[in-house]
Amino acid sequence: AQSVTQLDSQVPVFEEAPVELRCNYSSSVSVYLFWYVQYPNQGLQLLLKYLSGSTLVKGINGFEAEFNKSQTSFHLRKPSVHISDTAEYFCAVRVQTGANNLFFGTGTRLTVIP
Amino acid sequence: EAQVTQNPRYLITVTGKKLTVTCSQNMNHEYMSWYRQDPGLGLRQIYYSMNVEVTDKGDVPEGYKVSRKEKRNFPLILESPSPNQTSLYFCASSRDRAPKNTGELFFGEGSRLTVL
Numbered sequence: 306a307q308s309v310t311q312l313d314s315q316v317p318v319f320e321e322a323p324v325e326l327r328c329n330y331s332s333s334v335s336v337y338l339f340w341y342v343q344y345p346n347q348g349l350q351l352l353l354k355y356l357s358g359s360t361l362v363k364g365i366n367g368f369e370a371e372f373n374k375s376q377t378s379f380h381l382r383k384p385s386v387h388i389s390d391t392a393e394y395f396c397a398v399r400v401q402t403g404a405n406n407l408f409f410g411t412g413t414r415l416t417v418i419p
Numbered sequence: 420e421a422q423v424t425q426n427p428r429y430l431i432t433v434t435g436k437k438l439t440v441t442c443s444q445n446m447n448h449e450y451m452s453w454y455r456q457d458p459g460l461g462l463r464q465i466y467y468s469m470n471v472e473v474t475d476k477g478d479v480p481e482g483y484k485v486s487r488k489e490k491r492n493f494p495l496i497l498e499s500p501s502p503n504q505t506s507l508y509f510c511a512s513s514r515d516r517a518p519k520n521t522g523e524l525f526f527g528e529g530s531r532l533t534v535l
Contacts, residue, residue: 314459339523348423348509348526349462395461404469405450405513406477407524411461 307332307398311410318386319418326381326413328370328396338379339397339407340370349395355379366390391417421446425510425527432500433535440495440530442510450513451493452477452524453485455506462509468493500534507531 310329318324330336337356341349353364360372370381379396393414397407423444432438444451452467454477464477468487482504484496493512497504508531511524 311461341524346528348528349511349524350526351523354523404467404475405524406452406464406467408464409454409462411459 307336307400307408309396309398309408309410311396311413313413314411315414315416317416317418320388321385323384324382324386324390324415326394326396326415328379328381328410330377330379330396330398332377332398332400335401336398337401338370338372339399340364340368340379340381341395341397341409343393343395343412345392352381352394386415386417388417388419390415421525423510423512423525423527425508425530427530428528429531431533431535434501435499438497438500438532440497440508440510440532442493442495442527443491444493444510444512444525445491446512446525447490448512448514448525449490451487452511453483453493453495454509454511455479456509456529457506465495465508497532500532502534505532505534 308331339354340352342352343349353362355362355372363369368383393412395412396410399407426441449470453465454462456462463479466485468474509529510527513524
């Protein structure tokens, strides 16, 4: 079985400061990894994904994440946040075979302070 | 425009009154799924469907039914709603089992259900 842990439920950060949202996963098989973002009153949209290859992946809106297999982590980073980045962020995993069932973490609410 | 459409977006109902939340996608996706989102619990999968007439339980299927008679539609049925089904529900779709399947899910905007 797969599981995803997002240790920080809330992360406040000042505008233009860097941010890291942490994600750890556990799985007995190989997985794909995703970060989704949910803006207020909207559905989720894909921020970035790791399927294979380079462990550093870049996504939309200046976000990037690094896959670390030994630490089973997939932390999300942005060097300088904007007010518009205020949202809830979800880390998700799925196994590489079988149905496209994503297992989500509990989410991290990022609040950017002016 | 490629999209997943859910209806209704907001609904208040009473215990025991059957209701259906519709979901439709226009991307010809094989895979569709329902999730519920609750504070502190993230998204949990209710049911999913790999293709027409193929459905399977997710992590929290109790109290829900689904059907997949057409590729584009995947309604969620609450036969006898209870207060613990008060939640925000999301429908999602994706291609599946394609050679270069990226696994990206496309989400609807959500349906907020309150059961009194």
